[in-house]
Amino acid sequence: MDLTGFSSNYSDIIYLDSAATSLTPLDVVRAGSDYYNKYNANPHRGMYAISERASYEWESARATLENYINTNANTPNGRMAFTSGATHSLNHIAWNWARHTHSKGIEAVVHIGPSEHHSNIVNWQNQGVRIRAANDWAELITQLKASRGGLCSIAHLANTTGAEAPLETLWETCESQGHFLFLDCCQTPAHHYFPADLCHGLGFSGHKMYGPNGIGGLWLRDTDQYNTKNLFCQPMMAGGGVVESVSIEETVLKQFPYSAEAGTGNVPGAVGLAKAVHFLNKHTIPVLQSHCKSLVSECIHRLSDICTVYISDKDATSIFPFTVNGVHSSDVATILGAQNICVRSGKLCAEPYVDSISNSGSIVRASFGIYNTVKDVEVFADAVRTIHRKHS
Numbered sequence: 505m506d507l508t509g510f511s512s513n514y515s516d517i518i519y520l521d522s523a524a525t526s527l528t529p530l531d532v533v534r535a536g537s538d539y540y541n542k543y544n545a546n547p548h549r550g551m552y553a554i555s556e557r558a559s560y561e562w563e564s565a566r567a568t569l570e571n572y573i574n575t576n577a578n579t580p581n582g583r584m585a586f587t588s589g590a591t592h593s594l595n596h597i598a599w600n601w602a603r604h605t606h607s608k609g610i611e612a613v614v615h616i617g618p619s620e621h622h623s624n625i626v627n628w629q630n631q632g633v634r635i636r637a638a639n640d641w642a643e644l645i646t647q648l649k650a651s652r653g654g655l656c657s658i659a660h661l662a663n664t665t666g667a668e669a670p671l672e673t674l675w676e677t678c679e680s681q682g683h684f685l686f687l688d689c690c691q692t693p694a695h696h697y698f699p700a701d702l703c704h705g706l707g708f709s710g711h712k713m714y715g716p717n718g719i720g721g722l723w724l725r726d727t728d729q730y731n732t733k734n735l736f737c738q739p740m741m742a743g744g745g746v747v748e749s750v751s752i753e754e755t756v757l758k759q760f761p762y763s764a765e766a767g768t769g770n771v772p773g774a775v776g777l778a779k780a781v782h783f784l785n786k787h788t789i790p791v792l793q794s795h796c797k798s799l800v801s802e803c804i805h806r807l808s809d810i811c812t813v814y815i816s817d818k819d820a821t822s823i824f825p826f827t828v829n830g831v832h833s834s835d836v837a838t839i840l841g842a843q844n845i846c847v848r849s850g851k852l853c854a855e856p857y858v859d860s861i862s863n864s865g866s867i868v869r870a871s872f873g874i875y876n877t878v879k880d881v882e883v884f885a886d887a888v889r890t891i892h893r894k895h896s
Contacts, residue, residue: 505875509783517844518880523663523823523871524848525711526694528776535779536716536772546768548745558771565778566761572781573723577700583727585761586774589720590690591623593707594657595630596722596764597686599740601655602631615647615683617658617669621854624657624688637856641670645677653682660699660706661691664854664861664869665815666800666823675702684736693784694873695792695822700725705736710773714873715780719773722764731759741766792874796822799872799881806885810892814861824870828888830896833866839891845884 507514509529519527543557550556566584574582587593598614605612612633616624618640628635638644648656656678658669671687678685687706689698693713698706700723709720730736737760739746746766748756757763784792800820804813807826814825828836837849848869851858859865870884 505880506877507875510875517846518876518883519846520870520872520876520880520884521846521848522694522873522876523666523691523712523869525717526714526873527875528711528716529714529780529783531783532715532776532779536776539772539775547771549768561775562769562771565774568778568781569721570723572785573698573700573706576697577702579700579725581728582700582723582725583761584721584723585764586769587707587720587722587764588718588770589709589711590688590707591627591709593720593722594623594686594688595627596740597655597657597705597707597736598627598631598633600736600738602633603738604735605633613654615644615654615656617641617644618860619662619664619667619854619857620657620659620688621663621690621852621857623690623853624659625856628657639860641673645673648674648677648681648683651681651683655684655686657686657688659688659690661689661696661821662823662854662857663691664823664852664857664867665819665825666691666821666871667815667819668821671699671702678704691822695789695796697789698723710777710780713777713780714783716773716776719770719777721777722761724760727760736760737763739763739766743767745769787874793821795874796872796876799876799878800824802878802881803870803885806881807888810889810896812862814867822872824872825867826870827862827864827867828892828896831891832864833862833868835895836868836888836891839895840884840887843887845887 510527543554545555545558547559547562570584574580602612614628614633615636618638661668685703687703689706689708690712693708705724707722711717724730743766746758746763748758797820801817803824804817811826811828827833833849837847840847850866852869858867
């Protein structure tokens with residue numbers, strides 16, 4: 505691997521699990537460390553220097569993220585709340601949707617795509633929202649055209665295969681039918697711009713975009729409209745930080761994004777996430793996208809004769825999803841792991857989808873980042889071919 509800008513402690517492995525968690529650049533680590541070493545205080549609480557510094561860094565990080573999302577999508581009014589990650593963001597939307605539909609006396613329903621992972625399934629079930637799951641994109645679009653004023657929540661890029669959703673068609677359909685379109689962007693920012701121009705809201709996690717763990721974002725396109733309608737902006741968790749005033753009789757809440765940030769914020773996570781955006785800008789999204797796609801294409805070229813591959817070269821992004829013919833996926837991952845080649849196997853937190861595409865209900869996922877090289881692919885492919893030769 506090319507670990508320029510990353511810790512040299514990973515020099516003895518080939519890390520092919522960036523779709524789960526990307527390695528963290530040293531500049532991102534230092535940004536979080538600077539908080540603890542230089543201004544370890546609550547933002548928006550104290551009137552002393554290090555608290556004011558924490559407030560400044562917190563809001564500067566928000567501005568960096570909002571500018572990055574809005575500028576590349578030409579959505580100048582979008583606002584972003586810090587969350588613990590995409591799961592938190594999806595649960596916030598599910599909680600608000602269940603609350604909104606209950607207040608209107610209508611059934612809570614959500615339309616989801618054919619390849620969702622558990623964070624876009626379990627969150628709805630937990631709120632008693634009925635899920636209408638489509639078997640393919642054509643079925644989802646038909647469902648959306650047959651209803652009005654609902655909610656559609658999908659992954660921009662599938663966590664299992666990296667395949668991209670047909671966002672332009674979905675956006676046009678949702679706009680014409682009055683549906684709110686929310687995007688799970690877990691796999692997006694490491695090699696794609698956020699498609700904020702093609703949705704009403706999105707959520708993401710920092711640890712999949714070269715940022716820290718435990719931090720992410722919830723972005724909404726038109727917060728003035730949603731604040732006015734009392735929709736998607738209510739706090740799923742209440743407490744300090746979300747209030748304008750409090751009495752025993754009544755609490756007056758702040759508006760989004762501050763209404764979604766109860767408690768003390770994860771300042772080191774936020775400043776680290778902002779530094780990750782600088783990292784992405786430095787390497788540029790077109791370069792990152794081309795690099796990762798080329799590595800997946802190389803895997804397809806080298807292994808499609810002995811593997812079942814669940815992505816086409818045309819649709820490849822950063823993920824190589826496969827099974828080795830005649831060998832169970834968990835055995836493949838275990839043997840590779842013993843050789844310090846790090847991949848993911850099993851149902852990939854997407855049990856319904858993996859069950860639908862794999863006869864064994866289990867696949868292997870190799871996923872790539874900026875640090876991976878063609879040499880990594882060569883070593884990985886040779887190891888997979890050896891597994892097939894010895895164990896199939």
